[in-house]
Amino acid sequence: MRARIVVALAAALIGMPAAAESQEAETLRRELEQMRQRLETVTREYQQAIETLSERLRRLEAAPGPPAAPPPAAQRPPEAAPPGPSAMDLARPRQPFSLYERRGPGQLLFDLGVVGDFVGNLTQRSVERADAGTFAGRENRVFPREIELVLFGQIDPYARGEVRIEAAEEFEGGERELHVGLAEANLTLLTLPWGTQAKLGLMRNRFGLLNERHREALPQIDQPAVLTRFLGEEGLREAGLEATWLPPLPFYLEILGGVFDGDNEESFGRGSLRDPLLTGRVRTFWELGTTSAVQLGASVASGENEDGRRTTLVGADVKYKLTPEGWPHSLLTLAGEALYSGRRVEIEDEATGIPSSVRRDRHGWYAYAEIQPWRRWLFGARYDWTQFPVDAGREWAVEPYVAFMPSEFLRFRLAYKHTERTHGITGEEGRGSGRIIDELLLQATFFLGAHPAHPF
Amino acid sequence: MTRRSLGALLAAVLLGSALTTAGEAAARLRVVATIPDLAALTEAVGGDRVTVDVLARAGQNPHDLEIRPSLMVKLRRADALVVNGLDLDQWADAVIRGASNAGVVPGAPGHIDASRGVPVLDVPAGRVDRSMGDVHPRGNPHYTLDPGLAAVVTQNILEGLARVAPAERPVFERQRQAFLERLDGAMPGWQARLAPVRDARIVVYHNNFVYFLRRFGLTQVGTIEDRPGIPPSPAHLARLIGTLRDGRRPLLVVAEPWNDQRLAARLAEEAGGRLVVLNPKPGASRGGDAYLAAVEANVEALARAMRRDPS
Known part of the structure; x- marks a missing residue:
């Protein structure tokens, strides 16, 4: 009997914590259920209150008779914008920072973003000695190619402004130097009549397919060789005026004309509005069903160099995209651009030494294909072929690449590039060789904050 | 074809296009909405007094729309543009810039923000950054999915359309009321089934x-x-x-x-x-x-x- 009592006592002692835990869990479950029911009740009460108020509002709006008082300002869109300011309005002094005083905490009246673009390459030692790689003078290095502060937004109801300040690393004579400069600063007049717009200031010219794009927004790590040869590493970036017209047609046709200083040192360089750089572009776009689209463009730029000799560049470009129904990105992109350059240069007769002006006709092109089967991964390849703008010779390159994009704001790229030139490039004192080049290119790009979109 | 005949052909195309534009404008307002539900609500208010075009198709995610020049063609001749206003259709800014249409730029009478007066949910209270993902700093922009907010949204659309065509206001008001009555009729059934x-x-x-x-x-x-x-x-x-x-x-x-x-x-x-x-x-x-x-x-x-x- 005693033994039974001991066993029962032991069983009770062992079972008690388990029973207590089970009871506690049940209590918690009940409390949770009660809280859930209370939450649902409150939600329903709020829902009913909102519906009652909405119904009252609707009845008041629907009531016939004298016109109802205007709804509260928060629920009513603004009245029609008044006509444009009069001459007196414009002449009247005003406080430029009155809007700033009225804004709420943390609110900016424009968008602000930072773009960081880091690149690097690995190549042969002989190419490094000749400074003949894709990033000349920065072979076998990782460096910040472009750190850009972007400010953009609406200036007033009539105009929009954009300012880009960039910092880049230069590596000269073993010394690292940081250069900070103004990349772009311009305003666009948005409300001109007859489908026209005007853009004034310092800008990347809308010439060809890729010149308008900043380097971090290029489809590959580096820009195509033909653009570097004819427009320089920085591309065509000029100060002046650009006007566009969209005729009222049932299809897209953009006609553009521009007048610029002509500071580009590769092809122009006169730098004076007395002999300006004139640009033009025509662009059209066609949807091919619901999944495909093609864009065609033609561009021209004509200006003088420092010695007053004229250079004319003519370009043609095409871009095709296939985006299957419901895809958030394109599956296939095919694009290409060809450039012709006609420039007058001065040469000396070898026999007599007498200088004379002759015309150099040169051309080049590139084409690339990209496939993006998944949102985060993109694969592509580009082929370059170009003559040198003045000297004899040509080069070609092939560059397969892969891109990984963890999000819209972060991107990594890896590429292999093989380049062959008919004439080798040598460095100081004839060092190195830049005729056949193999390079591994790397890129990491991030976007902090806002960033203007790049159409198509 | 000679240069002169090419010039004549181009002039004829432009003139014909302009005449067609003028004729259509006299008949109906041309309205563009950024997303399909705003297009549907605009048609509910505008009825046969408007032709409504939409930039994002029904099967497209409006968060990630590619900005194509064809969208700018749609907006080029529009009398009004209806936007979500809470950054769901932020890409519309680039379309507006490319369309060269002074009537629909922000601040113009034809620029209609459908979100005004909407009680916005999920407005971040504290610090917002991209570690939180693609967060909307001004709140959740998907308010058009709530049929109970259609009264506010259609009121915004009505005010916008009336700014562009003041003489049509009574028609827009009548059509809006008719739509809201149909919606009110359906609401109890939806509540019961859900x-x-x-x-x-x-x-x-x-x-x-x-x-x-x-x-x-x-x-x-x-x-x-x-x-x-x-x-x-x-x-x-x-x-x-x-x-x-x-x-x-x-x-x-x-x-x-x-x-x-x-x-x-x-x-x-x-x-x-x-x-x-x-x-x-x-x-x-x-x-x-x-x-x-x-x-x-x-x-x-x-x-x-x-x-x-x-x-």
Whole structure:
């Protein structure tokens, strides 16, 4: 009997914590259920209150008779914008920072973003000695190619402004130097009549397919060789005026004309509005069903160099995209651009030494294909072929690449590039060789904050 | 063809185009909406006094629209543009800039912000940065999915259309009232059919349906996306499935047509729930009825999933 009592006592002692835990869990479950029911009740009460108020509002709006008082300002869109300011309005002094005083905490009246673009390459030692790689003078290095502060937004109801300040690393004579400069600063007049717009200031010219794009927004790590040869590493970036017209047609046709200083040192360089750089572009776009689209463009730029000799560049470009129904990105992109350059240069007769002006006709092109089967991964390849703008010779390159994009704001790229030139490039004192080049290119790009979109 | 005849042909095309434009303008207002549900609500207000075009098609995710020049053609000759106003259609800014149409730029009478006066949900209270994903700093922009807010949205559209065509205001008001009466007629039926769904726990792929769920008293318990716009990590999915398995209430997993359906179906299967694909945008049909039909389709899909009827 005693033994039974001991066993029962032991069983009770062992079972008690388990029973207590089970009871506690049940209590918690009940409390949770009660809280859930209370939450649902409150939600329903709020829902009913909102519906009652909405119904009252609707009845008041629907009531016939004298016109109802205007709804509260928060629920009513603004009245029609008044006509444009009069001459007196414009002449009247005003406080430029009155809007700033009225804004709420943390609110900016424009968008602000930072773009960081880091690149690097690995190549042969002989190419490094000749400074003949894709990033000349920065072979076998990782460096910040472009750190850009972007400010953009609406200036007033009539105009929009954009300012880009960039910092880049230069590596000269073993010394690292940081250069900070103004990349772009311009305003666009948005409300001109007859489908026209005007853009004034310092800008990347809308010439060809890729010149308008900043380097971090290029489809590959580096820009195509033909653009570097004819427009320089920085591309065509000029100060002046650009006007566009969209005729009222049932299809897209953009006609553009521009007048610029002509500071580009590769092809122009006169730098004076007395002999300006004139640009033009025509662009059209066609949807091919619901999944495909093609864009065609033609561009021209004509200006003088420092010695007053004229250079004319003519370009043609095409871009095709296939985006299957419901895809958030394109599956296939095919694009290409060809450039012709006609420039007058001065040469000396070898026999007599007498200088004379002759015309150099040169051309080049590139084409690339990209496939993006998944949102985060993109694969592509580009082929370059170009003559040198003045000297004899040509080069070609092939560059397969892969891109990984963890999000819209972060991107990594890896590429292999093989380049062959008919004439080798040598460095100081004839060092190195830049005729056949193999390079591994790397890129990491991030976007902090806002960033203007790049159409198509 | 000579240069002169080419010039004459171009002039004829331009003149013809201008005359056609003038003729059409006299008949109807040309309105462009950025997303299909705003287009449907604009047609509900404008009726046969407007022709409505839309920039994002029904099957496209409005968060990630590619800016094509063809969108600028649509906007080039528009009298008015209806925008979401809470950054769902931020790409519209680039389309506006490319369209060279002074009548629809921000601040112009034809620029209609449909969000004014909407009680916005999910407005971040503290610091916002991109570690939180593709968060909307001004609040959740998917307010058009709540049929109860159609009164506010259509009021904004009415005011905008009346700014562009003041003489048509009585017609727009009459058409808006007629639409709202049809919507009021349908609302009790939707409430009744969704009453059983109030017992369910709802997991959404992206946080799109918060206004719709709140309107009908439904309970959202999680999102498949780890953070807005960021694909879910395996750890997040495992955690979510673990949390959902313990529940005793029914589980519905809600996805949209452009979400990863296989992932959503797998989650539903592993957590013991049921996948429901809702379309957040009116589809092929147009007008106010299209908006009502879209709400009806979503209500029916949820109610059917709750009844466990085959879809």
